[in-house]
Every structure is written in structure tokens, then in C-alpha cells.
Amino acid sequence: MTVRFFHTADWHLGQLFHNYPRDYEHTQFLAWLIVQIKEKQPHALLIAGDIFDVINPSSQAQKQLNRFLADAHEVAPQMQTLLIAGNHDSGYRIEQIEPLLEKYNAKTVGLVHWHEDKTLNAERLIQPIYEFNTESNQREIVAWCVTLPFLRPAEITGFNADTTDHQSAIRYIHQQLINEAKQRQTGDQALIIMSHAHMQGGQESESERPIVVGNQEALSSDLFGDDIDYVALGHLHKPQKVGQDHIRYSGSPIPLSFSERNYPHQVLHITLDPNKSDAQKLQIDALKVPRTIDLKRITGELDDVMQQLRTLPAEVKQCENGKDDLRDFLEIEYISDRPAPLDLRQQIEQALPANCYRLLRIQRKTTAQNANTSTATSKIDLAPPTPTELFQHIWAKQGFSADQAVEQDFQSVLDEAQQRQYQSHES
Structure with a gap:
């Protein structure tokens, strides 16, 4: 049987980018995605985690998701939507909304559940994907999807002899779920895994939370076996494949940092027929997401930078409407061996077309630093520091050198504190 589905991930609804909301960009992306769903009518939409940017998302971010799911169901009532929690999400939160989403043919998986006898509850983690047969007026299973949310150590270790540590627990969970899915699968049904994880060989950007140290915790694609x-x-x-064509990150639909501004932002449209030969059974079409707000970076000698600023286009959509959310983001990196003029920011803002750009950061590199990009630069960052940045600043101020293990420990504590804060708030 042929199954068609969309693969997307890392929406980060509710993100504040240097303290500016991304609501407009997300709204435009979701409206575009509705059009694609209406046109292609896939069997399923797979959203592979990091739906929200923070564990406690704003009401606006939650409304965006709920409105999208309602609109998607309206234009494609037979389509299933499967969502899993990422490391930025609260598994508890996304599972709590599931009863409200059943009417939209949506299923959320936020946590790994265990039976009272400490065995894995596979029922919630293996989901059928259906095709509606108009002749029989019945649904037929065309694929099985193993749904694996972000696997936090505290939620999967210590349940039995197979889960004594994080890595053994991960292996146990994958083996159990894949074996169970194979037992349910018939010869003409596809077998899919949706997972939020860092795989060995995957290329990171600066906006991904530093949860991996020295690549030790990155997972091997060997976990999936040859039958997926x-x-x-x-x-x-x-967006990237990991070793093989059929193991892929869809990538984020909008650039979440300046390091991502040149990525091909996309949603993957997958057509899969397990009965065909290996060379023909998988078709992958990348649907390019339109860029609604640009991330511009200007570099060069200071005089050259000022000239570039004066020649920036003053587009009607950015300037005349008077709304911040339509203005492009701007980062400046200039080369100079002299300290920055005291009124540099004022000079830059005067050179810019009025009310057209959101200036996020001014960064200076010396001539020597420009030749060696690994050397630290001086910068004026116009965004408030994150908890991780505050910790790194205090750690360095105490005279300690950078330590990846310490930073990972801090991030684990921060994640746990955010989870507890959410659970306490909900109770």
C-alpha cells in the first residue's frame, strides 16, 4: 500500500528572537502549510517535536497550534496528525490537550509510559496511519508509526534491569517498540519511526540547546535496524539525511538564528510504497517554505558597513505599515582595530531607513580576529541574556574555564526546574 505523509519539526511556536516575537512568521508558515495539505491530501502529518519554544508556551502560541489543527482538519478531514514532544516541549502539557484534539483526528505523544509491572507501555507509542476506502466506507491501515518523544534520562531509566542507564534504556525502548510494531505490520504496510533526538553525524546550528557533550549522547542510526x-x-x-536516504531531519520551517538564515527551510512530502524495489519505494519532495521575514547580516570595514546601511531597501511592507512584526532582522559585524565610537548605535540607526529594520546585534572584530574566526569578538547584544548565558558569564567571572560537562549539568538542572515549575503550576 502507498502511504503519503508530511514530515516537519522544530516549529518553536512562541519563540522570542532577541526579545522580538515570531508570531507573524509562524502564522504565515502555518497558513502556507494549510494550502499544501489541502492540495496534497496526505494520509498523515508528522510533527517531530519542539512544537513550542519553551515548556510553558504563551497563550498565543497555544492558540496558533490549536487553530492550525482545526483548519487542517477542515481542509483534510481524513488526515491524521501525529505530534511528539521535543526537548523544548513539556510532554505533560502536550498530552493534556489530546482529548480536545481527538475531534481534529490528532494524536499527541509527550511521554514514555510504563505499566505497573515496569514493562514498557507500547500501546500509546505505536500509532496506525489510515487510508479511508470510499468504496467500503472503512478505514484501512497503510502504515504503522512508532512515536518517540525526546527521551529524558529521568523518564526512562531505573524501571527494570534493561533500563539501568540512559543508553541501555534507549536501546531497550527502541528494540521493544520496533519488535512490537513488526508484529502488527502486514506485508503491504509501511513501518515509520518519528523521533526527536540527536543522531550521530547530524550537523547542529547555534540555536539548538547544548544537550550533547562531545557527541557522547548522540544516538546511532543502528537503533533503527534494516526494516524501517x-x-x-x-x-x-x-535539513539533512543521516547516513541513508530514509533517515532524515526535515529542519525548521523558519530560521531560528542567524546561523540558519541560509538553510533551505522546508516541509518534506513523503510517498512510500514498501512493496516496490528499494530504488523506487521512497519518493521525497521538499516543499520550500516561503521566507516572510529576512535575517540580514552586514559585514565589512566600518565605513563600508555604514554605506551598506544607507543603501538598504526601504520596502513598503516593512516601513509604511508601522508594525514591528513585518520588519526584517538585522545583525552588524564590522572590522576595526579601534574601540567603538560612543555613539555608534545612534550613527547606525540614523543610517538605516526609518522604521524598516529590527537591529539585533552590533559586533566588532579586529583585523587579527577577522583572520582567525575562532577568536572571541566584542559585541553589543541588544537582547536580554538567557539563563545559560548568565550561568556562563558567572562561571567565567569566578575564574573558571569553559567546561562542557558543567554546562551540560547546568542545562539538565534547568530542564528539570522548568518541568517541575510547569507540573507545580498545573497541580
Whole structure:
């Protein structure tokens, strides 16, 4: 049987980018995606985690998701939507909304559940994907999808002899779920895995949370075995395959940092027929997401930078409407061996077309630093620091050198604190 589905991930609804909301960009992306769903009528939409940017998303971000799911169901009532939690999401939160989403043919998987006897509850983690047969007026299973949310150590270790540590627990969960899915699968049904994880060989960008140290915790694609037809990954924002064509990150639909501004932002449209030969059974079409707000970076000697600023286009959509959310983002990196003029920011803002750009950062490199990009630069960052940045600043101020293990420990504590804060708020 042929199954058609969309693979997307890492929406990060509710993101504040240097304290500016991305609501407009996300709204435009979701409207575009509705058009694609209406046109292609896929059997399923797979959203592979990091739906929200933070564990406690704003009400606006939650409304965006709920409105999208309602609109998607209206234009494609037979389509299923499967969502899993990423490391930025609260598994508890996304599972709580599931009863409200059943009417939209949507299923959320936020946590790995265990039976009272400490065995894995596979029922919630293996989902059928259906095709509606108009002749029989019945649904037929065309694929099985193993749904694996982000696997936090505290939620999967210590349940039995097979889960004594994080890595053994990950192997146990994958083996159990894949074996169970194979037992349910018939010869003409596809087998899909959706997972939010960092795979070995995956390329990161600067906006991904530093949860991996020295690549020690990155997962091997060997976990999936040879019988999986497609692996839909989330977590890394750059679209890429991992070793083999059928193991892929879809990437984020909008650039979440300046390091991602040149990525091909997309949603993958997958057509899969397990009965065909290996060379023909998988068709992958990348649907390019239109860029509504640009991330511009200007570099060069200071005089050259000022000239570039004066020649920036003053587009009607950015300037005349008077709304911040339509203005492009701007980062400046200039080369100079002299300290920055005290009124540099004022000079830059005067050179810019009025009310057209959102100036996020001014960064200076010396001539020597420009020749060696690994050397630290001085910068004026116009955004408030994150908890991780504050920790790194205090750590360095105490005279300690950078330590990846310490930073990972801090990030684990921060994640746990955010989870507890959410659970306490909900109770």
C-alpha cells in the first residue's frame, strides 16, 4: 500500500528572537502549510517535536497550534496528525490537550509510559496511519508509526534491569517498540519511526540547546535496524539525511538564528510504497517554505558597513505599515582595530531607513580576529541574556574555564526546574 505523509519539526511556536516575537512568521508558515495539505491530501502529518519554544508556551502560541489543527482538519478531514514532544516541549502539557484534539483526528505523544509491572507501555507509542476506502466506507491501515518523544534520562531509566542507564534504556525502548510494531505490520504496510533526538553525524546550528557533550549522547542510526521504511527526525534545524536516504531531519520551517538564515527551510512530502524495489519505494519532495521575514547580516570595514546601511531597501511592507512584526532582522559585524565610537548605535540607526529594520546585534572584530574566526569578538547584544548565558558569564567571572560537562549539568538542572515549575503550576 502507498502511504503519503508530511514530515516537519522544530516549529518553536512562541519563540522570542532577541526579545522580538515570531508570531507573524509562524502564522504565515502555518497558513502556507494549510494550502499544501489541502492540495496534497496526505494520509498523515508528522510533527517531530519542539512544537513550542519553551515548556510553558504563551497563550498565543497555544492558540496558533490549536487553530492550525482545526483548519487542517477542515481542509483534510481524513488526515491524521501525529505530534511528539521535543526537548523544548513539556510532554505533560502536550498530552493534556489530546482529548480536545481527538475531534481534529490528532494524536499527541509527550511521554514514555510504563505499566505497573515496569514493562514498557507500547500501546500509546505505536500509532496506525489510515487510508479511508470510499468504496467500503472503512478505514484501512497503510502504515504503522512508532512515536518517540525526546527521551529524558529521568523518564526512562531505573524501571527494570534493561533500563539501568540512559543508553541501555534507549536501546531497550527502541528494540521493544520496533519488535512490537513488526508484529502488527502486514506485508503491504509501511513501518515509520518519528523521533526527536540527536543522531550521530547530524550537523547542529547555534540555536539548538547544548544537550550533547562531545557527541557522547548522540544516538546511532543502528537503533533503527534494516526494516524501517522511513525515519522522521526532529531536533536539528538543518535539513539533512543521516547516513541513508530514509533517515532524515526535515529542519525548521523558519530560521531560528542567524546561523540558519541560509538553510533551505522546508516541509518534506513523503510517498512510500514498501512493496516496490528499494530504488523506487521512497519518493521525497521538499516543499520550500516561503521566507516572510529576512535575517540580514552586514559585514565589512566600518565605513563600508555604514554605506551598506544607507543603501538598504526601504520596502513598503516593512516601513509604511508601522508594525514591528513585518520588519526584517538585522545583525552588524564590522572590522576595526579601534574601540567603538560612543555613539555608534545612534550613527547606525540614523543610517538605516526609518522604521524598516529590527537591529539585533552590533559586533566588532579586529583585523587579527577577522583572520582567525575562532577568536572571541566584542559585541553589543541588544537582547536580554538567557539563563545559560548568565550561568556562563558567572562561571567565567569566578575564574573558571569553559567546561562542557558543567554546562551540560547546568542545562539538565534547568530542564528539570522548568518541568517541575510547569507540573507545580498545573497541580
